[in-house]
Amino acid sequence: MVAIHVTSEIKPLKKVLLHRPGKELLNLTPDTLERLLFDDIPFLPVAQKEHDRFAEILKENGVEVVYLEDLMAETISVSPEIREKFIKQYIVEANIHTERWKKILFDYFDSIKDPKELVLKTMEGLNLKEVHVSPENSLVDLVSESDKLIIDPMPNLYFTRDPFASVGDGVTLNKMYSITRNRETIYAEYIFNFHPEYKGQVEKWYDRYDEFHIEGGDVLNINETTLAVGISQRTCPEAIDGLAHRIFKNPKSKIERILAVNIPNNRAMMHLDTVFTQIDTDKFTVHPGIYGELQVFEVTPKGDDILVKEINDKLENILAKYLGHPVTLIPCAGGDRIASEREQWNDGSNTLCIAPGVIVVYDRNDVTNKILREQGLTVLEMPSAELSRGRGGPRCMSMPLVRED
Numbered sequence: 117m118v119a120i121h122v123t124s125e126i127k128p129l130k131k132v133l134l135h136r137p138g139k140e141l142l143n144l145t146p147d148t149l150e151r152l153l154f155d156d157i158p159f160l161p162v163a164q165k166e167h168d169r170f171a172e173i174l175k176e177n178g179v180e181v182v183y184l185e186d187l188m189a190e191t192i193s194v195s196p197e198i199r200e201k202f203i204k205q206y207i208v209e210a211n212i213h214t215e216r217w218k219k220i221l222f223d224y225f226d227s228i229k230d231p232k233e234l235v236l237k238t239m240e241g242l243n244l245k246e247v248h249v250s251p252e253n254s255l256v257d258l259v260s261e262s263d264k265l266i267i268d269p270m271p272n273l274y275f276t277r278d279p280f281a282s283v284g285d286g287v288t289l290n291k292m293y294s295i296t297r298n299r300e301t302i303y304a305e306y307i308f309n310f311h312p313e314y315k316g317q318v319e320k321w322y323d324r325y326d327e328f329h330i331e332g333g334d335v336l337n338i339n340e341t342t343l344a345v346g347i348s349q350r351t352c353p354e355a356i357d358g359l360a361h362r363i364f365k366n367p368k369s370k371i372e373r374i375l376a377v378n379i380p381n382n383r384a385m386m387h388l389d390t391v392f393t394q395i396d397t398d399k400f401t402v403h404p405g406i407y408g409e410l411q412v413f414e415v416t417p418k419g420d421d422i423l424v425k426e427i428n429d430k431l432e433n434i435l436a437k438y439l440g441h442p443v444t445l446i447p448c449a450g451g452d453r454i455a456s457e458r459e460q461w462n463d464g465s466n467t468l469c470i471a472p473g474v475i476v477v478y479d480r481n482d483v484t485n486k487i488l489r490e491q492g493l494t495v496l497e498m499p500s501a502e503l504s505r506g507r508g509g510p511r512c513m514s515m516p517l518v519r520e521d
């Protein structure tokens with residue numbers, strides 16, 4: 117099987133990347149919720165049970181599920197040098213800069229010999245009381261309360277949609293909008309650069325060291341030649357410019373145009389996939405908030421440069437033009453204002469399509485789910501009470517690695 121191959125949002129899903137929520141959720145506290153991009157603290161055992169059911173639904177439907185933590189454990193097991201390089205880079209990216217603390221923390225993490233245990237520990241965050249610091253070394257370090265977090269958790273890791281995005285036979289390895297989520301992209305960097313199954317197999321259309329932010333929730337594969345990218349709270353126009361220049365110039369890419377879709381810049385609509393996702397050849401779920409005329413920019417290559425053309429039209433007209441056939445937009449909760457705002461907030465428009473007309477959805481969005489069934493969709497419901505507190509749905513919690521053409 118190829119390493120990465122995704123040319124649509126709906127073709128049969130063969131392989132997908134997940135991360136099972138871990139103890140990083142236990143290091144969420146009320147005063148860190150806003151900074152760590154959560155709206156409440158999930159109850160970990162139930163969140164894990166819900167996530168296990170998500171994985172089970174995928175496997176029951178013929179999808180190979182791989183876990184980020186497993187791929188990363190395999191990557192740092194390739195050689196001691198890669199393991200050491202990862203630990204040192206992780207510590208610096210956790211904002212630890214004094215030579216003394218870099219040494220203390222390197223010794224701590226290097227003492228964790230099991231590779232998966234080490235990877236999970238880097239995801240969870242680290243409390244001062246877990247690290248033995250010899251008292252004669254420094255009063256400063258010990259005067260502060262002994263149970264403070266010295267390294268933040270990364271609670272958004274189960275939203276594997278965002279740190280990188282599969283496009284064709286490559287990925288955008290993303291520069292994320294927030295400091296907390298930008299740390300997450302280290303895992304994909306190491307997997308694509310050093311894991312035996314991905315090293316040298318995956319083109320990079322964007323890099324985590326690029327200047328401008330872009331996130332995978334904004335990247336939708338319309339088809340093999342057309343990519344939709346949201347201009348959103350999380351993805352800026354400059355990043356799309358940079359992506360276009362790079363992907364058009366790479367002979368290994370088949371992308372001929374990018375549709376930059378300008379959506380409201382707010383948390384409820386943080387990514388394009390929170391307001392619309394494709395669920396069948398000719399059907400999309402959509403948030404009523406983007407029902408009217410949209411501002412879209414068609415970006416195409418022009419010699420060594422790019423050509424940008426503004427299009428102002430209704431979403432269904434724009435999609436019909438580029439898909440080559442009429443489309444049906446199914447509004448979240450049927451367009452009922454209050455129900456659609458409630459259900460969009462809980463990711464009623466954020467469905468994962470595993471085959472044309474077959475979608476995984478959150479069970480809590482019952483109004484939308486009923487309408488989707490009435491429209492002929494096969495709706496696979498997953499439990500969601502705890503997972504939804506992170507403000508992401510089934511599409512957010514998955515990154516397709518391989519879809520059929």
Ligand SMILES: NC(=[NH2+])NCCC[C@H](N)C(=O)O
Nearest residue numbers: 153277333387506507508512
């Ligand atoms: N593709 C998505 N819609 N991802 C949702 C990510 C939610 C996460 N708490 C954040 O704010 O980044």
